[in-house]
Amino acid sequence: MIAVKDSVSIEWQGEFLDLLPDRAVYWPKEKVLYVADTHFGKAATFRKVGIPVSEHTTKEDCSRLANLVKITGAEQLTILGDFLHARAGRAQPVRNILFDWRDQHKELSIVLIRGNHDQQSGDPWPELDIECMPDPTEAKRWDLRHLPVESPPRPYLAGHLHPGYRLSGTGRDTLRNPCFVVGEERLILPAFAGFTGLKNVTLEPYEKLYLTNGNEIILLSKTV
Template sequence: MTSVTVDAAGEQLVLLPQKAVYWPREKLLAIADIHFGKAAAFRSFGIPVPRGTTTENLDALDALIDATGANHVLFLGDFLHARAAHAAGTQAALLAWRRRRCDLVLTLVRGNHDKHAGDPADVLGIDLVDEPYTVGPLSFCHHPDLDAPGFVLAGHVHPVYVLATRFDALRLPCFVLGPRRMILPSFGSFTGGHAIRPEEGDRIFITSGEAVHSVKANLSR
């Protein structure tokens, strides 16, 4: 897999094809919008959706931790999707994963879904903070337009970029890198995406799942 390294506030950040950012100096992995329990929330309303998304997300997270050597995972909001995410099956899977990863530091910057869902169970050992959560020159947030003292890393938007020809179009998750903030794509496997319109000064990095590529943003879209 091919990643891309960018500079943000003098720090080297690695944009990973698996839709996450790694900060090597801090051995910190930033994940946005994993939305554990979203499928369970849909099923609670009688909507038939696939099972196994929690396990899929945890497997993807494990692969990233092993690949990077991260010792700190920081969730940029929307760790839980709704109160239905506290369902026994979802919680059991999270607890089993946490027991396997007991030495890992976990931090959650609360997002809008977390406020409705309620905090994760204490037994998961997650440090809970409000935005902005600032470490050195970087401010970790859920909302990208929040006033913060440092360069902002945020989620919330679930950005995708549309690559179009005359005959076809492809929506791919993307990182949006601006002068003062970066928006990460949604990490969750069942979260959808929002086609973004780049602003002046934004750089777009799409991910195919195998590689990250810089694309020339069309500001007139």
């Protein structure tokens, strides 16, 4: 097994998973790359209502995704919900970027677990050849979800929360980073999209938070 540089390998549900600094999880045994909350077209949605934001967010996120596929050697990409941000984001420039990206990754199998934003924005364009599945979908060792749930019938991977954690330094200095939430029955991924917010999460007993700044991962944990 080849470790991905700067990743953190964890054992979860009897399998080894790599937590990647660029907000993704890789399952080496099955060559599956997991991401959540790509929110493609979000910037286009904002621009459509007159909010001036960068035109390059979709391209930058696709470049990050291409790099992850390359360095992991993934054969399948599973997106845990919210592929597109909104119907207004189905703009021609967004479509062109995603089509070009897909054309460069023709051999990659892609699965989307439909999230709440997907219900409004609609499924991806058929030409992207993405298999759309309901939430939850049963996989080999766990369920694949978008929305986290309490007391699940099976362990699961999910997104939706856009989890982040605030670190406090000396004085009034604070810093918020995206994080992975890892518990006995759930693994919640940070939002993959670069243009998105964070929801503060608390460090609960018997859960671990893996913070990422894009370059390295820091573990936070506590027990009672």
